[in-house]
Amino acid sequence: MKSQPVDKAVNSLNFKAMDVAQAASASSIVFDTLRKAIIEGDLPDGTPLRQEELARMFNTSRIPVREAISRLEQQGLVSSQRYKGAVVAGISMEEVDEIFDLRALLESEVIRRAVPKISEETISAARVFCDQFTASSSPSEWGDLNRKFHCTLYEAAELPNHMNVINSILDRIDRYLRAQLALTDGMETASREHEQILQACIDGDAELAAKLTNRHVEGAKASLINFLQRER
DSSP, X not given: OOOOBOOGGGOSSSSOOBOOTTOTTHHHHXXXXXXXXHHTTSSXXXXXXXXXXXXXXXXXXXXXXXXXXXHHHHTTSEEEETTTEEEEOOOOHHHHHHHHHHHHHHHHHHHHHHGGGOOHHHHHHHHHHHHHHHHOOOHHHHHHHHHHHHHHHHGGXXXXXXXXXXXXXXXXXXXHHHHHHHHSSHHHHHHHHHHHHHHHHHTTOHHHHHHHHHHHHHXXXXXXXXXXXXXX
């Protein structure tokens, strides 16, 4: 089956939907499409996700749409509001503070356990993402490259449950990090700190890598909170 793109003129949401009427995994396709649009900022905070409109856009029933929205709500990307129904979830300063403190604890421990296991292939892959991040002038690429750099190193720890939590957290904050990097001096700082973390991994210094990762995450938290305070 070949899916046909839906004419964007017939919908009010800023992402490209697909005809999934005959798809066996319609719910997964709707979920993946909405998740991508939310993470990349195409659907801003507070955007209503009306089941009837989405079902029409994807040429499917409301059942897979309802299932997709429920999964997004479980991930913290969607919330239910009185009188509005499901909307793209925003984030409070308190949540930012808690989420980044959790990131700092979790990611520093994961990289500490990863360093003794890191191979030359992993270092080479991380180097590519580090260089691509520094060289990129496209804000749409920064979030992906930042995640690929860090997670390439973390995955060497062979802790899949830790990685599931880390990726879930990054999904929750990705769109805010993209905005913060684009509208502040975050790119220059992040690039410099990536180099330091990578060098610690190359040197096999697990404690330094953990310390630098903790500092990197805490610095990103401070920058993001300052950015959100100015924006709001």
